[in-house]
Amino acid sequence: MNDFISELKYIGDRQGLEWFFERARHQLDFEHQIVAVLLGSGRGILVVEPASDDAPHNAIIYDAVGAIRRRMQNPEAGNGAICFCDAYYIGDDLALTIAFSSCQMRCFIDEAGEVLKIVESR
Secondary structure, three states: OOOOOEEEEEEOOOOEEEEEEOOEEEEEEOOOOOEEEEOOOOOEEEEEOOOOOOOOOOEEEEEOOOOEEEEOOOOOHHHOOOEEEEEEEEOOEEEEEEEOOOOEEEEEEOOOOOEEEEEEEO
């Protein structure tokens, strides 16, 4: 049995995701385009939704079958953060970009969604 997410891909002009886990096909659909990153463990997906009613808390970690594991609380919400706007790995470090009106910050998190550090992004 495969214990890891495989064949993760965008569908519908980046308005959805499709993948396989434990020999079953899974799918998530969204109203708007998203950014998605497969977690390094292969057991979850980090999704950044567009800024909306949930902003600045618009990043979600899903488990391998598509259930919400955690909605990220933007650690800079009280300091004028508009939203999360990107997700990516820098080496082995998982990062989210936090958008402000005049700058961006990089928020490093672990796979559980705990903030490890925040730095200004240039």
